[in-house]
Ligand SMILES: *[C@@H]1O[C@H](CO)[C@@H](O)[C@H](O)[C@H]1NC(C)=O
C-alpha cells in the first residue's frame with residue numbers, strides 16, 4: 674500500500690516535471706500567439722540565419738510570426754516572399770486604406786482568419802473605421818449595395834467590387850474594372866491587382882498549412 678502510494682507520487686512528480694519542461698521548451702519556441710501548423714515552425718535564433726534576420730527586421734516588433742516560421746521551412750521561398758511583400762506593404766502608391774481593404778476582403782472571401790487577424794489593426798491604422806470594416810467583413814459578394822457604398826465612399830466601394838470579382842472568379846468584368854480605374858492610375862491598377870492577387874496567395878498559404886492553427890477558425894467580427 675505504502676509502496677503503491679510512493680509509486681503514484683513518483684508518477685505524478687514525473688508528470689509535473691514533464692509539463693514544466695514542456696512549457697519551458699514552448700517558451701523558447703513561442704512566437705506571438707502561435708499554435709501548431711501542419712509543418713514545424715522554423716525560428717532560427719537571431720544572428721544565425723540572414724533570411725530570418727531580414728524578415729525580423731521588417732516585422733514591427735522584431736518578432737517572427739507563425740507565418741514566418743512556416744515559410745522558413747523553404748528559405749528561398751521565405752526570402753522571395755519577404756522581398757515581394759515588403760513592396761506590397763511599403764512601396765505602393767494606392768491609398769493605404771484601399772490596400773488593406775483588398776487584403777481584408779480577400780481574407781473574408783477565402784475564410785482566412787489568420788490573414789484578417791494580422792490585418793484588422795493595420796486597416797484601422799490606415800483609417801478604416803469599424804463601420805467600414807463591418808461592411809468589408811459582411812457585405813454580400815458581388816455588388817456593393819448603395820448603403821454599403823455610402824459607408825465606404827465611392828473609391829473603396831469600387832475596390833470592394835473589384836476584390837470580389839478578382840477573388841471569386843478571376844474574370845473582372847469591364848464595368849467593375851473601369852469603375853475602379855476612375856480613381857486609380859495605370860500604375861495603381863497594377864498595384865491593386867498585385868495586392869488582391871498576392872493576398873489570395875497568402876490566404877492559400879496560411880489556410881493550407883494551417884498557420885497558427887487557424888484553418889477552421891471563423892474570420893473575426895470587427896468590434
Ligand atoms: C508583433 O507584431 C505582430 C504584427 O506584425 C503582431 O501580430 C504580434 O502580436 C506582435 N507581437 C508582440 C509580442 O507584440
Ligand SMILES: *[C@@H]1O[C@H](CO)[C@@H](O)[C@H](O)[C@H]1NC(C)=O
Nearest residue numbers: 758759760761762763764765
Ligand atoms: C519602400 O518603402 C520604404 C518605407 O517607406 C522605404 O524605406 C524604401 O526606400 C522604399 N523602397 C523603394 C525602392 O522605394
